Amino acid sequence: xxxIHIKQGRIIDPANDLDCVGSVYIANGKVxxxxxxxxxxxxxxxxxxxxxIVCPGFIDLSTRLREPGQSRKATFKSESIAAASAGITTLCxxxxxxxxxxxPAVAELIKELADKADYPQIYPIAxxxxxxxxxxxxxxxxxxxxxxxxxxNANKPVNNLLILRRAMEYAASHNLLLIFRPNDYWLGNKxxxxxxxxxxxxxxxxxxxxxxxxxxxxxxxxxxxxGCKVHFGQISCKRSVIKIHQANKYGLNVTADVAxxxxxLTENDMIPFDSAYHVxxxxxxxxxxxxxxxxxxxxxxxxxxxxxxxxDLDAKLGAFPETEPGISSLETxxxxxxxxxxxxxxxxxxxxxxxxxxxxxxxxxxxxxLASGFPADICIxxxxxxWEINSDxxxxxxxxxxxxxxxxxxxxxxxxxxxxLIYQLS
Amino acid sequence: MSNLQLTAEGKxxxxxxIEGLSKNILTEILDTAESFVGNADQQIKKVxxxxxxxxxxxxxxNSTRTRTTFELAAxxxxxxxxSMSIATxxxxxxESLLDTIRNLEAMFVDMFVVRxxxxxxxxxxxxxxxxxISVINAGDGQxxxxxxxxxDMFTIRQFKKDFSNLRVAIIGDIxxxxxxxxxxxxxxxxxxxxxxxxxxxxxxxxxxxTLGVSVSHNLTEGLQDIDVIIMLRLxxxxxxxxxxxxxxxxxxxxxxxxxxxxxxxxxxxxxHPGPINRGVEIDSKVADGxxxxxxxxxxxxxxxxxxxxxxxxxxxxxx
Numbered sequence: 001x002x003x004i005h006i007k008q009g010r011i012i013d014p015a016n017d018l019d020c021v022g023s024v025y026i027a028n029g030k031v032x033x034x035x036x037x038x039x040x041x042x043x044x045x046x047x048x049x050x051x052x053i054v055c056p057g058f059i060d061l062s063t064r065l066r067e068p069g070q071s072r073k074a075t076f077k078s079e080s081i082a083a084a085s086a087g088i089t090t091l092c093x094x095x096x097x098x099x100x101x102x103x104p105a106v107a108e109l110i111k112e113l114a115d116k117a118d119y120p121q122i123y124p125i126a127x128x129x130x131x132x133x134x135x136x137x138x139x140x141x142x143x144x145x146x147x148x149x150x151x152x153n154a155n156k157p158v159n160n161l162l163i164l165r166r167a168m169e170y171a172a173s174h175n176l177l178l179i180f181r182p183n184d185y186w187l188g189n190k191x192x193x194x195x196x197x198x199x200x201x202x203x204x205x206x207x208x209x210x211x212x213x214x215x216x217x218x219x220x221x222x223x224x225x226x227g228c229k230v231h232f233g234q235i236s237c238k239r240s241v242i243k244i245h246q247a248n249k250y251g252l253n254v255t256a257d258v259a260x261x262x263x264x265l266t267e268n269d270m271i272p273f274d275s276a277y278h279v280x281x282x283x284x285x286x287x288x289x290x291x292x293x294x295x296x297x298x299x300x301x302x303x304x305x306x307x308x309x310x311x312d313l314d315a316k317l318g319a320f321p322e323t324e325p326g327i328s329s330l331e332t333x334x335x336x337x338x339x340x341x342x343x344x345x346x347x348x349x350x351x352x353x354x355x356x357x358x359x360x361x362x363x364x365x366x367x368x369x370l371a372s373g374f375p376a377d378i379c380i381x382x383x384x385x386x387w388e389i390n391s392d393x394x395x396x397x398x399x400x401x402x403x404x405x406x407x408x409x410x411x412x413x414x415x416x417x418x419x420x421l422i423y424q425l426s
Numbered sequence: 427m428s429n430l431q432l433t434a435e436g437k438x439x440x441x442x443x444i445e446g447l448s449k450n451i452l453t454e455i456l457d458t459a460e461s462f463v464g465n466a467d468q469q470i471k472k473v474x475x476x477x478x479x480x481x482x483x484x485x486x487x488n489s490t491r492t493r494t495t496f497e498l499a500a501x502x503x504x505x506x507x508x509s510m511s512i513a514t515x516x517x518x519x520x521e522s523l524l525d526t527i528r529n530l531e532a533m534f535v536d537m538f539v540v541r542x543x544x545x546x547x548x549x550x551x552x553x554x555x556x557x558x559i560s561v562i563n564a565g566d567g568q569x570x571x572x573x574x575x576x577x578d579m580f581t582i583r584q585f586k587k588d589f590s591n592l593r594v595a596i597i598g599d600i601x602x603x604x605x606x607x608x609x610x611x612x613x614x615x616x617x618x619x620x621x622x623x624x625x626x627x628x629x630x631x632x633x634x635x636t637l638g639v640s641v642s643h644n645l646t647e648g649l650q651d652i653d654v655i656i657m658l659r660l661x662x663x664x665x666x667x668x669x670x671x672x673x674x675x676x677x678x679x680x681x682x683x684x685x686x687x688x689x690x691x692x693x694x695x696x697x698h699p700g701p702i703n704r705g706v707e708i709d710s711k712v713a714d715g716x717x718x719x720x721x722x723x724x725x726x727x728x729x730x731x732x733x734x735x736x737x738x739x740x741x742x743x744x745x
Contacts, residue, residue, distance in 0.1 A: 044465050075455030100471070138561075154735045196632065196633060197633045197636040198632040199631075199632075200632055200634060200636060201445070201607070201636070201637065202545060202546070202568035203566075203567055203570070203604055203607055204545050204568075204569075205545075205633075206632065208632070270547065272546075273546035273549045273550065314522075317524060317554075318522070318523060318524070318550060319523070319524075319542065319545065319546040319547040319549075319550045319698040320544075320545065320546040320550075321542040321544050321545060321546065322544055355684050369702065
């Protein structure tokens, strides 16, 4: 493998408390040295990173690539190109594929598809229950051995708390991480918008924040009871932040992420009946958004996920409640993080940590750091480049983003995955 | 939203919701409707305003009254009318809403009158349809039923003349009611003194007060000082979805009886968008009583819909 010298970049590596200008030296797919040139190092390739930021590649905790099963929406090929262009070097795949990731065969298929797409660092998340139906446990251990990085029931409900308890006990026995998207199916009442002033005005079926906080409460209790390691995915409301904070104060050690769009958009930003804003959990209130931002700044929320859900045009063409929820969001991850920094919600160091160091730690991955010996998963970006979200720049097959047409600031120029240059801005 | 239904000159293009429409436009609708009211009594009921125009009533949800009055209104404007009930047939054939619209567009239609069970459907059609076509919302999900609201406003103005001092009570299932949402917006735009909603909490949307209403959970208290009483229809399925215990308990608490009616102002009028559930939300004696204007609402429906249809076709060179 080639030896790469990244020179003159501003290196930000939160895992090692590093923020300085200098060089990164890579050989055999690994970082071999930072700042100090190794003796006798001859680079095969030199990347000039002057005025750019060099940081660990991003790790996304919640992604849908739509394969297997829905390749009309997106493919591993299309989305891995999008991910690479966004500085993302590791993707965790939600189990609600078709078929569901509930057998080792499907997990292996995903690894194969990832290899074929030339983007091997895609980790399947195993289904918690068979077919995600919420009734019977999946073969978690076999799934773990087949390469699954965690377990989750995606957005599907577990039918009762006894089943959830058993699943968590079993997961704990095998030291598996449960990624839990808290949502009480019944309270959610098949809603499509936050139960607030906007849903009331437009007569949209609505989801109260209690649907999330009650499910979160129950899962916290079961985490205590079962000793299962729990990570809460895509939390969306103020009281979830408070509850997670309290739980950690009492020594429970749960972690959480928030989807990037929840840190920027609220129900008030929704253009009436515009399906681009149809997302689950729904966009909530300004107070929720502010709490989520504070939770992130205070390390109560550890990570930001993209919650990438690419769709075909038909999925978003219809009356709002009938359209499919989700935003195509890999490519806006970095600029929207930088927007949080520009708005003084978090520091750049925190933003990078939330996208690399923290998810790596939660997943137990040997990644998210630029220390020597770590795989050279690296994102290099120019924080000053302005670019427009349009069909020339956009790589994902899903164009379903409410940010379409907007000017973003900050763009990835190079992405390295295990020392391989998988993206370079032309 | 308001931009979508208005032309650059601020004229009505589509009629999707009351939201975003000015008091002037609402008053213009009422005044125009006034000019059509006499027509019904004449030997020749027709006016030639929409001669040569084709209007398609697209009803994805069942309706008798609304569809009939729209049909009559279109015919009295001399338009060619086609009424289609697509309650379930199109979806069972797998045709999407958009394909249905595209097919009809290809038949040179000038206006769609749309009723659909999903909130936002009329809005979606207005966005997708060819620019020369007007879309009138005849009720979408729980969102809006603006022509019903306007015929109610027309009826209120007939009996009460002026909106500014009125206190209006809307009673019943506000949560699921597109009629109530549109009425509340229209009443507030026309400047009534108070809109009061009266219902148990299970039938009120969250943050209902942000719609510009005061709230009561008690009919006896809520009816005091009221000039206009609007009863809403209670669907049977509200009982099976645990929103209410029983019809009889509902009638006991929120049903409008002669004795309850006495609590309101003596000259209060009683309205209902129909169809009525006698003995569930309203007692027959009240529904058929002297203060009831329910049938007047129905006849006014034609004139008001004529007004809205002709105004929406104005940008296309009618008049």
